[in-house]
């Protein structure tokens with residue numbers, strides 16, 4: 078508004094700069110006023126600039142320290158392009174349609190007898206989800222293969238949790254090949270190295286379990302559960318791809334929070350001696366739609382959350398110790414927010430923005446593993462409307 082004042086011939090000076098350039102303002106004629114005014118403002122700014130440097134810069138540095146991950150994840154679409162899309166195979170299923178018909182719908186033939194199926198996992202501490210997994214797959218699995226180590230991927234000692242609770246798993250005993258492996262406890266090593274070491278040991282254990290060519294092998298984490306009918310389809314149909322990824326519904330904390338339908342790491346292999354290696358990364362372009370559930374951090378006790386947060390291959394995400402506070406974790410679970418206070422890992426701005434904030438509540442418990450519903454009292458914490466966890 079100062080230009081209006083000069084038009085009227087007045088000697089105006091902004092209130093804020095009065096102390097600093099009062100003299101100049103008073104002495105100047107109308108003509109020189111604009112120039113000296115700019116100088117006034119510049120000199121006035123000097124002080125502001127100092128305030129800027131002393132207040133704003135440390136704030137920015139602190140902000141980047143706290144939210145650095147968010148900034149880099151948000152900008153990810155700029156420096157990383159999405160991976161090559163999968164070839165999505167539509168999945169047909171209804172309980173009243175014959176297997177022959179189902180195979181045909183997928184463009185496959187039907188076999189005279191089903192393939193043998195091996196389900197192999199590296200086990201950490203997820204007892205509840207392991208029970209649900211094995212009960213879901215039980216009718217179609219030839220051998221369950223489980224390996225556990227006394228080291229977490231991050232090189233911390235861990236008790237042999239499965240071994241201590243083996244009596245809960247009597248129902249699989251005749252079909253179980255169980256192995257343990259000693260951790261290497263290398264300090265400061267990338268956790269992915271210990272993980273790879275354990276996966277190689279799992280290959281050995283599979284041989285001990287008697288896997289042979291063209292048997293089906295499920296490679297997935299314990300919490301990536303293929304649905305029963307998916308495995309039945311794959312064991313009965315001819316000509317299925319030699320390596321097939323499974324598209325799973327992605328849940329967080331329980332079946333109340335459906336994040337997306339895009340989990341892809343689980344895979345099913347037609348075993349080839351000397352060629353098939355147990356892995357958990359992308360191994361082919363083919364993926365079968367809607368093939369099961371991936372339930373991350375689906376634990377009964379808060380202590381299991383903190384254990385997993387520390388034992389995890391991405392343990393660097395625990396940037397502040399208050400992340401492990403039990404009250405905070407309980408709050409985060411009930412909100413469907415992120416345990417590590419991170420942004421979604423996506424490749425486009427649209428997806429990042431679409432997924433920002435807590436996961437919406439889902440009220441559907443339709444098409445979940447049958448054992449979960451048959452034992453709903455025991456697994457209440459996994460069903461919609463029951464976010465409160467047991468402490469301890």
Ligand SMILES: *[C@@H]1O[C@H](CO)[C@@H](O)[C@H](O)[C@H]1NC(C)=O
Pocket residue numbers: 172173
């Ligand atoms: C589905 O199959 C079951 C037994 O296989 C039968 O009892 C039932 O009537 C069938 N339902 C329909 C809608 O065809």
Ligand SMILES: *[C@@H]1O[C@H](CO)[C@@H](O)[C@H](O)[C@H]1NC(C)=O
Pocket residue numbers: 227234258259260
């Ligand atoms: C881990 O297991 C190996 C082999 O069983 C054993 O030699 C080692 O002492 C164990 N380490 C810890 C910390 O339990």
Ligand SMILES: *[C@@H]1O[C@H](CO)[C@@H](O)[C@H](O)[C@H]1NC(C)=O
Pocket residue numbers: 335336337338
């Ligand atoms: C996932 O798929 C189901 C149908 O199977 C759909 O109802 C739901 O909206 C999808 N969810 C997301 C987050 O895309």
